[in-house]
Amino acid sequence: MFLQTLITGLSIGGIYALMAVGYSLVFSVLNFSNFAHGAVIMLGAYVGLALATKLSLGFGLVLAGSVAGAGIIAVLNERLAYSVLRRRKAPSLYLMISAMGCSVFLENLVYATIGSRFYAFPEFFGRQVLTLWGSSVSLLDMGAFLFALVSIFALHVFISSTRTGIAIRAGVSDMTMCSLMGVDLNRLIAIVFLLAGGFAGVAGVFLGIKYLVYPTMGWVTNKAYIAAVIGGLGSLPGALAGGLILGVVETFVSSYVSSVLRDVFSFSLLIAFLVLRPNGLMGQDTEEKV
Amino acid sequence: MTQALRVEDLHVHYGTIHAIQGVTFSVDQGEVVSIVGSNGAGKSTIMWSLTGVAERSSGTVEIFGEPLPAKPHDIVNRGVALVPERRRLFSALTVQENLIMGGYRRARDERMEADLERCFQLFPILKQRLKQRAGTLSGGEQQMLAISRALMSDPRILLLDEPSLGLAPIVVDTLMETILRIRSEGMTILLVEQNATQALEISDRGYILEVGRFLKEGPGVALAQDPEVRRAYLGG
Ligand SMILES: Nc1ncnc2c1ncn2[C@@H]1O[C@H](COP(=O)(O)OP(=O)(O)OP(=O)(O)O)[C@@H](O)[C@H]1O
Ligand SMILES: [Mg+2]
Secondary structure (H helix, E strand, O other): OHHHHHHHHHHHHHHHHHHHHHHHHHHHHHOOOOOOHHHHHHHHHHHHHHHHHOOOOOHHHHHHHHHHHHHHHHHHHHHHHHHHHHHOOOOHHHHHHHHHHHHHHHHHHHHHHOOOOOEOOOOOOOOOEEEEOOEEEEHHHHHHHHHHHHHHHHHHHHHHHOHHHHHHHHHHHOHHHHHOOOOOHHHHHHHHHHHHHHHHHHHHHHHHHHOOEOOOHHHHHHHHHHHHHHHOOOOHHHHHHHHHHHHHHHHHHHHHHOHHHHHHHHHHHHHHHHHHOOOOOOOOOOOOOO | OOEEEEEEEEEEEEOOEEEEEEEEEEEEOOOEEEEEOOOOOOHHHHHHHHOOOOOOOEEEEEEOOEEOOOOHHHHHHOOEEEEOOOOOOOOOOEHHHHHHHHOOOOOOOHHHHHHHHHHHHHOHHHHHOOOOEHHHOOHHHHHHHHHHHHHOOOOOEEEEEOOOOOOOHHHHHHHHHHHHHHHHOOOEEEEEEOOHHHHHHOOOEEEEEEOOEEEEEEEHHHHHHOHHHHHHHOOO
């Protein structure tokens, strides 16, 4: 029972982490809360769903397709809704409001075109279970957790050691100087949104498989915001740690305390972190020596 | 001789503030030219408009005979590098990563390796600090890194905005020597300083900027000794 709960928690936590890294990445580069991230996750799930049901593609292709689809949607979202504001040097509050607008717009667009029905993915993995030390563990949970771990680690390596990754971190540090190194900021920001959207696509498919696909499924991204704050906004290892901690705590609270209290716990955790450790577990002290 | 930089009747506004009110100047290839003036005269504004960060309201700027592009990253690709006021390093990045960013626009080849070696020759301390975060360097080391980062882009003209700011007098002396050394290797330099004597003394020519306009221009040494200039800017 314990191990099973732990793995379930880790798999939910892994999905939170997948959502949190994209949100956190955009936050650290553009300094605003991209509340449209949940809508991109939802659209990614619909893209995956269409590929799985209409084209009967296998899991790998469905995942690849929704990564590409959500990535492109995120880039378009930035081009159409944020870049105008960026160019006018609008305060980040305006960007956040624009993001909220996008989120409502995209959800309603889905309501208007696809409808409010709940859809399920075809069963890619059946109900296969692994037996580990006497407890049965869902293969899907195990897979979601491992996939989240590996893909976030890959993103971390990309950000910390490639030239583009260094440029992204330089942009986080000082956008203007980054452009004076010869970096085309519009391209750099497009890459950031492509990455964030790609991860949103993965999260969308896992969420859709684990639960269902519907227009407001992106609201669960609230949990990703909490995970990002717990881990430290802007830190990728932090987003991973924050997501996993939140997922495990929630699952244990639901199964050992009460499932009604789950979200009360999550938001209490958020408030505790904001008060006691606003930089999160791994948030960097950006203090400079002048 | 080809002019490295030619600026004609440049105007820059910040909202309703008319910060640069029609300045005309030029820098020949291989020259060191300085612009001196007191706080708020508009020195940094000139630098930011030459790098495309501050928008020009009017006027023409030519870089090596061609019109200056609009976007900062295109300007860098024409061989303009800025060491900005207060250095503006990527403080969360390591020294090495700052240098990599400096060379971002270039192919990583032997010439880039050679430029890196040249930076280490100019500032040996940087080689020992490669893995240290730039924000934790001392002020003097930060200035060395800011200059090296700019040199790594293989510029044809180097813009230096108050490189001596916040440095001890003895460090400023070394800095001025370094600027001359970089110049002796053929670099064209536009230097902006508030602390003017030393800047003018190492410059071929200088311009005195006062609230958005040039008051005087002439050979660097002559300006440094001009009684009127001395009274107004050099403390007697
Ligand atoms: N971003 C800005 N927005 C509004 N006004 C600005 C901005 N930057 C500079 N200014 C104004 O433009 C004028 C020129 O400023 P600038 O920074 O170019 O002066 P400076 O000669 O470099 O001064 P200092 O020696 O103090 O660095 C000042 O009056 C300043 O207040
Ligand atoms: Mg200045």
